Structures are given as C-alpha cells and as structure tokens.
Amino acid sequence: MDRLARQLQFILEIDKLKSIYRRTYLVDGERRENSAEHSWHLAMLAMVLAEHANQSLDVAKVMRMVLVHDIVEIDAGDTYIYADQGDKAEREQRAADRIFGLLPPDQEHEFRGLWEEFESAATPEARFAAALDRFIPQLHNYHTQGRSWKEHGITAERVLKRNEEMSAGSVILWEWTQTLIERAVAEGLLPRNES
Amino acid sequence: MDRLARQLQFILEIDKLKSIYRRTYLVDGERRENSAEHSWHLAMLAMVLAEHANQSLDVAKVMRMVLVHDIVEIDAGDTYIYADQGDKAEREQRAADRIFGLLPPDQEHEFRGLWEEFESAATPEARFAAALDRFIPQLHNYHTQGRSWKEHGITAERVLKRNEEMSAGSVILWEWTQTLIERAVAEGLLPRNES
Secondary structure (H helix, E strand, O other): OHHHHHHHHHHHHHHHHHHOEEEEEOOOOOOEEEHHHHHHHHHHHHHHHHHHOOOOOOHHHHHHHHHHOOOOHHHHOOOOOOOOOOOHHHHHHHHHHHHHOOOOHHHHHHHHHHHHHHHHOOOHHHHHHHHHHHHHHHHHHHHOOOHHHHHOOOOHHHHHHHHHHHHHOOHHHHHHHHHHHHHHHHOOOOOOOOO | OHHHHHHHHHHHHHHHHHHOEEEEEOOOOOOEEEHHHHHHHHHHHHHHHHHHOOOOOOHHHHHHHHHHOOOOHHHHOOOOOOOOOOOHHHHHHHHHHHHHOOOOHHHHHHHHHHHHHHHHOOOHHHHHHHHHHHHHHHHHHHHOOOHHHHHOOOOHHHHHHHHHHHHHOOHHHHHHHHHHHHHHHHOOOOOOOOO
C-alpha cells in the first residue's frame, strides 16, 4: 500500500497544473487557458492529427509525452515562448526532481524519461509532440482575433521564426501554419514586423 | 486538405469542453473543475494506476477512452452522478452524432467507438476507465473537506452505493475508497446516512 500511497500523492500534487495559466485564451475568448486543459487538448491533437507527422510514430507515446510535458510548470511556472527563457531549464530540472520524485522509483524514471525525451526533441515522437505544442496556440490566437499576440506586441516575423522548428515534426502542419499567419496579417490581426 | 480542415474543426469545437464545469472542486478548493482538465487528470491516473486494474489491459486504450469520454458534455452538459439521470442517454447520443460527426468518417467511427465502449462497460479497459472516473471525485471531495458532498447533501451510504461498480474495474481502488469514505465519516465530512 505504500506504493499506492505514493502514486496518490503524485495524483493529488499534479492537480495544481489546473491552476497554471498560459498566455493563450480559450477559443471563445472567455479566459486564459490552463496547462492541464491544454495538455488534454494536445493529447486529442495527437490522436486526431498523427497521420500528418513527418514519420510514422508511436501515437500512444506522443500522447503520454504531451500529457506529462507541462507538469514541471507546477513549480517552474509557464514560460512565455516569446519571452527571455532565463533560467527556465534549471527551474524545470528542480521541478522534475521534486514532482516526479513523489512517484515510486520505476514510475519516476518512466515519467521523467518522457519529459526529457520531449525536451530533447531527439525522437520522431518528441518532434511531433513539440510541433503540436507549437501549432495549437496559432489556432487559438487566430480564432481570438490575435488577442494574445496583440497583448504582447508579437509580429508575424517572430511567430514564424519562433515556430519554424514545427517543420521537424510535421511539414504539413507547418505549411498550414504559415498560411494561417499570412491570413492573420492580411486581416490585420498581426503586424508583419516591427516598423 | 479537406480532411485536415475537418480535423481542425473538431479540434476547435472540443475546446468548449474547457467551459463545462463539474460539481467537484479542485484539490485546493479554489474553484470547480472543468471536464477537459478532469479528462487530463484521468489519463494521468490511467498511466499511474494501471497496475491496480483487476485484469491486465491496454493502457493506451484506457487513456484514449478517458480523454474522449466527456466530449458529449459539450452539448449534453455534465450530469451529476447523484442526480436523476433523466434523458442523459438520448442527449448524449445526439451530442455524439454532432460532435464526432465533424471528423472524417474513419475517425468519427474510431472516436465514437471509444465513447460507446466506455459507456458499455463491456471490456476490461472500459471498466477500469469507469473505475478511475468514479475514484477521482472521492479524492477531490475528501481533500476539500467534503465540500461538494455537503453542498448536495450526499451521505456515505449513497457514495458507496453509487460507486460500488468501481470494483468491476479495480477491487484495490474500491477497497481504498471504502476506507477513505469511512475516514470521511469519522472526521465529520460526510454523514453516514439520512437520519
């Protein structure tokens, strides 16, 4: 029962991910989304969009990776993709030590491995998971009239530069994103560049 | 590209699950939780607790099932487990028609199949998924001093009766739950019965 008690401590601890808010708004614009519901959405994207990955891959592994990838934010906070990343890496390592360390050792190893694989971008699954994580905010931003882009003074030039590694996971989703960003510029939701 | 367009329409539509609120509170008591973040939490439970299922099972399938199982609530709403279930089944069938119907036909079939399997409780995966769905609210209720139980006048007798089918998925989690409910009664969080 000690094993189950440790597992449940982890389950209770990660409830806090529901209170970590991202910069992105819900599609209906009602509020900013949190990292737990975002992780759910990404797992759904993995299920629905796997056929658009550059390589055939283990979809279940992509799902496990995206479900786990933001848990470190419970301690480290959400770092905005367009902000200075500061000591994000160190903060997240310490968070991983503490939070995955709540689990029994074999599961700590498994979960930490999934998170490190995601961060490494070294496998087809990790690259596709990262591509989905880059892709979904573009959809949210476009469908909320560029709200989060506008709040942070983001330009199309920066969006394209910061997200181009999406193509390592899915050329199809990257091409679709480029078209969407062009449309956002044409519709006045996003300035092309600083000027 | 028509296929991708349909998939993205589904992805955008299911964002609404983040605005469907359940009766259960977050573990920190801050607010009620929504069905999207709840689905994420369940998928994490599937990953962490699969070893406690009565039968060996396909964990990835349990995960896919719990990620999908509440999507019908976008149209049908969340039906409280202790309330009259009314025309829940019909409402949810219509919701499944509309929402899964946004997907390309092969994926509509796949997602609807997952949801129907969950509802049927006919496979080890479905029974374990349902057990997790019954299990987690007990944890949330206990750790918020029985808040949602108190708000709805629930008794230990009703909790035990309404959730005993948990044992079909996991005797271990069901026994653990019975102990937790006993503790909740002893601590005055939950009356034993109407009196």
